[in-house]
Amino acid sequence: MDGTLVDTEPYWMTAERELVHEWGGTWTHEDGLQLVGQGLWSSALVFQSRGVKLTPQEIIDWLTDRVTVQIEEHVPWRPGARELLAEVREAGIPTALVTMSIRRMADQIAGFLDEELGRPAFDVVVAGDEVERPKPYPDAYLRAAELLGVEIADCVAIEDSEPGVAAAVASGATTFAVPFHVPLPESPAYTRLPNGLDGIRLDDLAASGALR
Incomplete structure (x- = not known):
């Protein structure tokens, strides 16, 4: 988030x-x-x-x-994030918001997104006050997959921080890293998107082989 x-x-x-x-x-x-x-x-x-x-x-x-x-x-939206999420929702793909912020703040952002998209942005929200171990542990991602009723190996995670990327990779999700405020090095463990999500579409995620 x-x-x-x-x-x-x-x-x-x-x-x-x-x-x-x-x-x-x-x-x-x-x-x-x-x-x-x-x-x-x-x-x-x-x-x-x-x-x-x-x-x-x-x-x-x-x-x-x-x-x-x-x-x-003022809601400071990141470029491309809403457009990608809208396309994912249009395709009928289940979505989860996994954040270390507490639930009431996650619900605040999700509510703004619901208004923007004209539909629920996420099927599931897992917040920092709902898991015993925070990122970089994989617990939050594993919980999200469980609530969605899907295998974590069939999931894509998008993260911008070292703890977040570590959590996503450890969970077994296909991970995309979008460095922003802190640098993230190249790694075979994840796909790095150095320019963020601006211009990234569903086909780009599907090309990773994670969406099938």
Whole structure:
């Protein structure tokens, strides 16, 4: 979701900086990049180490509240993502949103997408507060395939971060990497799309052999 469908990373970084500053600390852009794709609960421990005297759940709620307010003001769609998703839905292919953001934020983005597409964008949503182990563990992807009633080997995953790509590859899904805020190296374990999803269509995914 974050970094593939929507460019919310700047929103997260703004919220992170405000939170740490509120507790008298300093938070840089480079600090924010270190958390891209990480689970919120592990990230919360980082903020505690920077002097934020809140519980992990309070930190997650504070950050999520701040990000959702920014999303309500403007949804920063990533180029090509909605077009590809619309084509996938038109073809009748089951879809799942797998994110480490918590459920209420995932539902917020999915709701905007439903309005954009004029139909449900996803059959299944698996959020960060619904799995025991976050990315880079494969749990969220395996859970999504289970809920869809499909084999994970028949799935395509699109990810933009190292933890996300690692989770998708570990799950057994055919993985496409779309580097954005953080670089992702070439690897035989996944297909790298250096220019993101802009101009990528269903036929491009099918050419990977994953869709059959």
